[in-house]
Amino acid sequence: DNPDSDLDLLLIGDFRGSPYLRAREVRELLRRYPIRIDLHLVTPEEVAGESRKPHGFLSSVLAxxxxxxxxxxKGYC
Known part of the structure; x- marks a missing residue:
């Protein structure tokens, strides 16, 4: 998704709040690694909705x- 990232990491879980707030704590944990990570935290409901879009980001990642x-x-994917 981000051309400057070395790795796209998708985490599916029962997260609450905005996507930015969901990822804040995880980003802090990942800062120690010398790799640029584009982090995506989504709920199972978001996966279900987005996976119906054939050319969407989540469809591509899941495929x-x-x-x-x-x-x-857990049967998210």
Whole structure:
């Protein structure tokens, strides 16, 4: 999404608040790494709505991205 980032990281969870506020704490944790990360925190409801858009960002990520961790019993992707 951001041409200056080295990595796009999508986290799906039961987040609250605005996308910026959701990501603030995670961004602080990731600052120690020498890589530019474009962080996306979305709820399962947002994934369901956006995944219906064939050319949307989430559709692209869900089709071609790699799952790094999936909590047992969660079926978000």
């Amino acid at each position: 071609s991205g790699r799952i790094l961790y999936k909590k047992a019993g």
